[in-house]
Amino acid sequence: MTDTSPIESIETRIRTNRSELEETLDAIEDRLNVPKQVGKLTAKAQSSYEENPVPWIIGATAAVVVIGGIVAWAIFGND
Template identity: 60%
Template sequence: MDAAKAKAQEARDALAETLDAIEDKFNVPKRTGEFVDKAKAAYEKNPVPWIAGGAAVAAVVIGLVAWAVFGRDDD
């Protein structure tokens, strides 16, 4: 009987560990914080690609706005 109880306790402990791992993996605020920390570290290490990427995104947005405002509407 004690062996069965011990085995059941081991199974409960394994299940609890698995559920904790799943909860940790799907913890969005924690994952977002980790992503932000990695992005900050990458920017501090070499900001040039970040600046170039930001300029490219700005150029695309400005182009889309200009196209929407000044584009011909043939409909």
């Protein structure tokens, strides 16, 4: 025979389910918090740049060249 009554068992399951639901809602709120996610992404990018800036410099240079090419095409193109 068990020491817990059916009511205690139900209350325990309710507490467990509420706790799991709270954790799930907290995780969803964390993922949908845009400022917090931007902060995490910024910190990750800064860490990556500090670790090895060469890919970042190459990427920035490539972006400038592409944008400059598009602008030059728009200005000097015969379209």
